[in-house]
Amino acid sequence: MGKTAKAVLLVLFVAGAVAALGKVFIWGESVTNYGSYTPWGLWVGLYVLMVAAAAGAAWTGIYVAWSQGGEPKRLTTISLIAAGAFLAFGLAFIGTDLGKPMKGFLIFFSPAFSSKLAWASWLYMAFFVCLGGYLFTQAKKAFMYLAGLAAVGFVVAEGLFFGGMVARAAWNSLLTPVSFLASAVAAGSAAVFTVGQMSSEKIFAEEGYAVKKILMYSLVAVAAIEVVHAFAGQAALLSSVPFWGFVVLGVVVPVIMLMKNSGAILPGVLALLGLACNKYAFVSSGFAAEPMPGLANAFQAARLSLSYAPSAVEWVVAVGFVAGAIWAADFLANKLLAAKQA
């Protein structure tokens, strides 16, 4: 990827970071549009996507190592760095989304073990510890596998968190954790496909031959699972524009491009965008129906509505953090590879 494109990513990231800091420290919720009957929106959808991409990137890196003799490869390192960057930005999304961002740390010091979200949070930290062990100790192989295990743990915990919500018929299904696992593989391989080629086309060409296939098959698998999911209770998905955006832009187009070997990193970027639409559609579908018929009209006030459209600040942060994850992954991978060569 050219210098201009990287500069654009950096500018978007800085704009997103400034908007996020403004929300956390100055404006509060006055710049967000979610409310009481649609408590989660764009940021939660992207948090779910980034966490999934982190897990999938780690697994892709492990597969690259495993399929080429078992020792971690250079692309494994790039994948794990991408995983760390995506996870960090995923957590930045949820931190910004909290009603009290500065109290978010309580989840580590005062967790409720009944909550799968608390379990996921501990597993995120375990993942970062393993990533540190992989990058800075000699026990690379052990830490690589441990990081992969932690990633399985947090994706399953999240899938069970959403899938176990009795109040949300659209999510309350065992298909939810299954879909979370499959979309993690797709989002993670898309992240490695994108960041791997940005960082070093040479390394990607030598070690990343399996990534294209993983991406292609996993995208088709996610689409199949989501269609089953839609017919098995998530009917709201079928009438959602973002869902069809995912199917067309995130699956059909990238799969055709991958089959034709065209587009350089574009299939990876499109797959990530499509999966972002998918996660947004998933989150929105949970709030499509009123918990009790007539509730949204029972008392009229701001934020007591079923309709939700992300605010300008929500968009700026969303674009900025996704750009930031890609920029940071590429930047750190380049720095590390350069340090290794020196």
Place this chain on the structure above:
Amino acid sequence: MEREDILLTMQRDLAKAMQKPPEKRRWGMLIDTRKCVGCHACTIGCVAEYKLPPGVVYRPVIDKVSGKFPDVKRQFLPRPCYQCENPSCVPVCPVGATKKEADGIVSIDYEKCIGCRSCIANCPYGARTFDAGDYYTENQPALQEYEKAGFFEYGKQWRRDGKHASVIGSARKCHFCTSRLQKGLLPICVSTCIGRATFFGDLNDEQSLIKKVMGAGKVYRIKEEAGTDPRVYYI
């Protein structure tokens, strides 16, 4: 013979229940939809008592129209928090900020709540709302004092005027007026109900008015299939 206002009867039942240790009480509510006239006095009484901001409502009254002309039925359904025996909002809270108290009331610790809104997402009745820090009179010449006044919930006084008032950014919901109960007062929605349609008391007390009325009529609960075991009944 002149009949006693049911508020006085329930007030006596309440005083009796408060003599017991909390774990021996089981607060419950019964709403007689045949008597509810849809005046929203309970909703507004509650908004005033707790200085509820835009986006936060503890007891809306749902206007339910069912059937087809000419067999159309209109019913008003006040919806407080159901203080479920098995509340689905509790286990999803990642920091244990929401819990079931000894007397069965499901509480929120505003100091602990991080505002993740998981509990809001997992209440089958939409009984939880999010305090986003808004005011009805913001963008007016002056923010009105009554919006910033203190209020009592969970036995403590709270205010929303400080930038970092912990109630802002928290999930909020009906709590059967915990602080009023401690002072021997009925919940505000019970006392403001002009149709006397809301009954409140200790479900463990067979002699209480609420239990007697429940025994006399056919009661039902909303969304029993959710498995939450609500303690608010309708008739």
